[in-house]
Amino acid sequence: MSTGPRVVGQRLPRLDAPGKVTGTAVYAADFALPGMLHGKVLRSREAHARLLGVDAARARTLPGVRAVITAADVPDVRYGGALKDETVFARDKVRYVGQPVAAVAATTREAAEAALAAIDVAYEPLPAVFDVEAALAPGAPLIHEAWPTYTAIPILHREGNVCNRARIVAGDVERGFVEADRVFEHRFRTGMVHQGYTEPRAAVAVWDTSGQVTVWSNTQLPFEIQNTLAEILALPPSKIRVIVPGIGGGFGGKLRVGVEHFAALLARRAGRPVKIVTTCEEELTAAYPRQSTRVELKTGVTRDGRITAKAGRIWFDTGAFAGSGPGVASVATLVLAGPYRIPNLLIEGYAVYTNKTNCGSFRAPSGPQANFAVESQMDMIADALGLDPLDFRLKNIVREGDEGPTGQVLTAVGLEECLRRAAAAIGWADRRPTADRGKGLACGWWTTTGGSSGVYVKLNPDGTVALNTGAAEIGTAALTGAAQVLAEDLGVDLADISVVSADTFATPFDFGAQGSRTAFAVGNACRAAAADLRRQLCALAAAQWGVAAETLTVRDKHVVGDGKRIALVELARLSQASGGGLIAHGTFIAPPTAYDAKRVEAHVYPAFHSPSFHAHAVDLSVDRETGEVTLHRYVVAQDVGFAMNPTYIEGQIEGGVAQGLGQALSEEIVYEGGRVLNPNLTDYKMPTTLDLPRVESILVEHPSPVGPYGAKGVGEPPNIEPPAAVANAVAAAVGVRVTTLPITAEKVALALSGEATP
Amino acid sequence: MSRLALSLRINGETHEVLTAPHRTLLDVLRDDLGLTGTKENCLEAECGVCTVLLDGRAVNACILLAAQCRGRDIVTIEGLASGGELHPLQRAFVERGAVQCGYCIPGMILSAKAYLEECPEASEDGIREALAGNLCRCTGYQKITEAVATAARELYGGRTTQ
Incomplete structure (x- = not known):
């Protein structure tokens, strides 16, 4: 008897929802230990200055203060990802307003704040650079004079304030421009934006007498934090336990060490547990926001609308440290090439140091910035050639078996279906239905990040199953998706699965909740573990019955075969009586994606694995007086491979679009002279219930050959296209083209009045 | 530092707390009473994660002094489900x-x-x-x-x- 899937593909409620709606779920910011102290970080008030002295003597004498640490008190270690350029505290100089200079732990938050105020720091200001142009100008001050001495992965191309230049070269771009009938050149800019998670970064650290530290943190990457803390504390990783109790949103902002190291260092000094929670001001001045960018695109096109060549450059203002910059600049080149067949390419991504906060990763890093440029230009070219923007895209998009920009062979390409369905749903045939109202389209592609995942799966005494994974549940329901895979393959219900996650001592390794990979990779590891557990269950039943295990199968909470059946609960009892219970181990590593290595230079991410394809369409109106945009409808058609749980995929799409619309219309961390002008949630304006339209999700399914049940990465893509879709719709509505993000009412109004946009 | 003795009615139960006068309802709920279902973020009444009901109205606990809540009826998320049944x-x-x-x-x-x-x-x-x-x-x-x-x-x- 063959039936369809019972658990995968179903709209089942997530496993952790009851705890979250009753307030019993514990997040890192909620976590507390007896005797716990409160930690605070003193941050630089100068953007670029020699650090003449840090005098903490007075702070140490204040009531309630239990520890004060400065650079003099911590190992002199440079750490980081692809490039190790960071220190715990500023040493010889400070490089941005907000850089940590000292930290304190005290019995109350008030006492800790008083201690910060009692630390005297002497600065000697230095010339500073606040944008990419200034950082790249001849004779610009170097942010890191000693950059050649830093440890970095060898492939990076670095020079002065450039901490990587990644490149794709394909065909002959100059010949491609000669073959073109028209060549279009445009420039774009995008602003710095914050992930906007509602739970601030938080950590609690405590040391035991054996010299082991345990850190409860809301990191997305507990194993990465374990290794980073090992570097910073100069300890083996086996002395560092990182546990993620719960995370109130991450979106890439909680990938790298945030306050964990301060908590650990202060707790060691004080001999007591220390908790640190960031403030809203720290979040908006000293976190890991999305880089601002400038982009130049030059595209050659034939009269009938075929793209012959594209030259593109994107510069990321990565701030005072590299952060994710070298990798983001690499990923950007694939986005800037776009999901189009273009025989001749020269695409460069630069990560550039400035005296601003260190930028990081934010949901689809580089995606919205590069896609905004690519997809705005596609419409600008279509308009100039008198082509319909949808037709122009359909002439150039990649299809099954085509090559990607670095030579990877593309499979499961659902892009045409996405474009056609999004366009149909928005009513594309009527693109300008009334005065000042217009519709815009944008499409793109993205990766399902690789990396390895391991899971243990244990049969509980009552016949239910425990899933033990090193991945953290950051809110996407990815671990519910993985549990659906496990339940499907073990013949049990989703409610029979309980999840234990994200403890570097107790759970198997996982590459982490990043890059749209968790349901994909943990789901695949669950498939492997389920196969192993089924073998063990059948072997145990076979031994009982004296039959060959190959004749038995696991179905509906039983092992069946040879005319007999035995329940999992009975097998659990037998296994505990005879062999220490049943436990299975499953692992997964995404197979490498082949690409043409000759086409890339200094490239950290040369191919998109199990790529997803998507198209967005928006219908909006523009107020000609105020420039204000009103969003009427928003449609997303996304190729998800296989919809593991449609409810939560819609949730990813609705939420990703909301974040993308914030970046499109209202959000920007505004700097002036190295200082953030809007470090609060009144002036950093994220969308509320009143700012967003209904989002209609169309789930397109072109299964990935290596995804669990065909699933592709889902979480990041919905964040990519909203800025471009909005820009194109504004142009359709009122005929003005805004080429910088965010597209504020002020910019639209100025453009409508014929003035240059600010 | 001086302390105030407050009697707070939270989720139908009266709690006696001794607190410094400047502390907010959010501080008392989370730090003194362990009611961490009320969340903490911006502390400027912009984000709403600390919302509780005060005499039936939704308010931001981060900008409300605990002392202002004397004799009033406070409901937090922990007070919604009853007898194991979700609201x-x-x-x-x-x-x-x-x-x-x-x-x-x-x-x-x-x-x-x-x-x-x-x-x-x-x-x-x-x-x-x-x-x-x-x-x-x-x-x-x-x-x-x-x-x-x-x-x-x-x-x-x-x-x-x-």
Whole structure:
């Protein structure tokens, strides 16, 4: 008897929802230990200055203060990802307003704040650079004079304030421009934006007498934090336990060490547990926001609308440290090439140091910035050639078996279906239905990040199953998706699965909740573990019955075969009586994606694995007086491979679009002279219930050959296209083209009045 | 430092607390009483994660002094489910897929509860207006709005539109 899937593909409620709606779920910011102290970080008030002295003597004498640490008190270690350029505290100089200079732990938050105020720091200001142009100008001050001495992965191309230049070269771009009938050149800019998670970064650290530290943190990457803390504390990783109790949103902002190291260092000094929670001001001045960018695109096109060549450059203002910059600049080149067949390419991504906060990763890093440029230009070219923007895209998009920009062979390409369905749903045939109202389209592609995942799966005494994974549940329901895979393959219900996650001592390794990979990779590891557990269950039943295990199968909470059946609960009892219970181990590593290595230079991410394809369409109106945009409808058609749980995929799409619309219309961390002008949630304006339209999700399914049940990465893509879709719709509505993000009412109004946009 | 002796009525139960006068209701709930279902974020009444009900109205506990709550009725998220049964709002949030990271959810549910008690004939526009002070970064608010409409139908019947 063959039936369809019972658990995968179903709209089942997530496993952790009851705890979250009753307030019993514990997040890192909620976590507390007896005797716990409160930690605070003193941050630089100068953007670029020699650090003449840090005098903490007075702070140490204040009531309630239990520890004060400065650079003099911590190992002199440079750490980081692809490039190790960071220190715990500023040493010889400070490089941005907000850089940590000292930290304190005290019995109350008030006492800790008083201690910060009692630390005297002497600065000697230095010339500073606040944008990419200034950082790249001849004779610009170097942010890191000693950059050649830093440890970095060898492939990076670095020079002065450039901490990587990644490149794709394909065909002959100059010949491609000669073959073109028209060549279009445009420039774009995008602003710095914050992930906007509602739970601030938080950590609690405590040391035991054996010299082991345990850190409860809301990191997305507990194993990465374990290794980073090992570097910073100069300890083996086996002395560092990182546990993620719960995370109130991450979106890439909680990938790298945030306050964990301060908590650990202060707790060691004080001999007591220390908790640190960031403030809203720290979040908006000293976190890991999305880089601002400038982009130049030059595209050659034939009269009938075929793209012959594209030259593109994107510069990321990565701030005072590299952060994710070298990798983001690499990923950007694939986005800037776009999901189009273009025989001749020269695409460069630069990560550039400035005296601003260190930028990081934010949901689809580089995606919205590069896609905004690519997809705005596609419409600008279509308009100039008198082509319909949808037709122009359909002439150039990649299809099954085509090559990607670095030579990877593309499979499961659902892009045409996405474009056609999004366009149909928005009513594309009527693109300008009334005065000042217009519709815009944008499409793109993205990766399902690789990396390895391991899971243990244990049969509980009552016949239910425990899933033990090193991945953290950051809110996407990815671990519910993985549990659906496990339940499907073990013949049990989703409610029979309980999840234990994200403890570097107790759970198997996982590459982490990043890059749209968790349901994909943990789901695949669950498939492997389920196969192993089924073998063990059948072997145990076979031994009982004296039959060959190959004749038995696991179905509906039983092992069946040879005319007999035995329940999992009975097998659990037998296994505990005879062999220490049943436990299975499953692992997964995404197979490498082949690409043409000759086409890339200094490239950290040369191919998109199990790529997803998507198209967005928006219908909006523009107020000609105020420039204000009103969003009427928003449609997303996304190729998800296989919809593991449609409810939560819609949730990813609705939420990703909301974040993308914030970046499109209202959000920007505004700097002036190295200082953030809007470090609060009144002036950093994220969308509320009143700012967003209904989002209609169309789930397109072109299964990935290596995804669990065909699933592709889902979480990041919905964040990519909203800025471009909005820009194109504004142009359709009122005929003005805004080429910088965010597209504020002020910019639209100025453009409508014929003035240059600010 | 001087301390105030306060008697606070929270989720139907009276708590005696001794606290410095400058401390907020949020401080007392989370740090003194261990009621961490009320969340902490901006501390400037901008994000709404600390929303509680004060005499039935949704307020931000981060800017309310604990001393202002003497003799008033406070409801936190821990006070909603009764006898192991989820409140209809909680159940609708679970069943409609309205929960992602969940950090904003206690505040959302309490803002929704205050709104529905005032306007049982909820409309989508009314729900959106009632929740405009609660930021959510995961969901785009769509399934949250649907969940509140679903609960309104269950609680008050009839005509609520989505």
